[in-house]
Amino acid sequence: MSTTTQARPLFAAKLTPHNSLTGNGQRIVIAVMVVMASVPGMVFFSMGAWPIVGFMGLDILAVWWALSAARRNGRAFEEVTLWRHQLDILKVDGKGQRRSFSFNPLAVRLVIDRDINERTRALHLRGADQTLEIGAFLAENEKSSFAKAFGTALRQARR
Template sequence: MTAGNDFDPDHPPELFSARLTPHRSLNRVGFLVVMAFVSVLSFAAGVVFLLMGAWPVFAFFGLDVLAIYWAFKISFRYAKAYEEIHLTPSELYVRRVSHRGHVVEFTFNPLWVQLDRKIHAEFGIERLYLVSKGRRISIGSFLGADEKASFSKALMTALQAARRGVTYNPLH
């Protein structure tokens, strides 16, 4: 037997693997550009009001810049959250990590798990759930409707492959 067609029952083949992360359209460089623009604009407007004698307005422009900075930092902190989903013929494993690093793990038998989709007529897929033996967990809550549709199609295909079982082809 060659290494190319070895079958190890302790490590079944992975049928599906995904890491879901929240979408963030602004990277670090973009953040620095936006903050520089807001800071320069606020400083210029604040100086105009300062020269007119309305010095408290200058301080409020500074507070606005701090508020925008704080909002971006919170957004970047929440971007650290992710979900990992791994499917083998004998196990569906979901690992959810929050932005604070808290980990929650779920394990399902792929023969019993169902993918439930909550669909809105106008907006598409709103929610995805894994349902098995009375347990129902939400997955991919931060994905957009098109991303949820693509993800659910790929996961359903993999779940169907898991239900068919492992196929061993000694020729490959």
């Protein structure tokens, strides 16, 4: 990413979203749903209301699709690397598409958007010609913690 010959960056972080469900966990959730839906499904089928079984299957399919989309989006990450004369941001989405951004640390500002209760809602990097949101998938406390650490490193790069 950086052509800087400096041995170590001033700051480096890899931001990743919270992933609480593994692939095996997803299979277990779907299996439990199938088992739980099969009992009322058999009752409705025996009563002649067989279309309800199909709708129950559609519900399970919708949950599977939602969990799969959440796991795919959970593979996204951002790498923030601050060198003395350059700030590099690499954003990789859940599909693996990569976008990289570079800023001059002397000309970029870290803007922290807060709500009325002073909770961190968003982090933006504002340069001379572009604005970039970073860590959008992080929780409020994670954004706050990252902003403190990164803000300190950014001030250090300006000295």
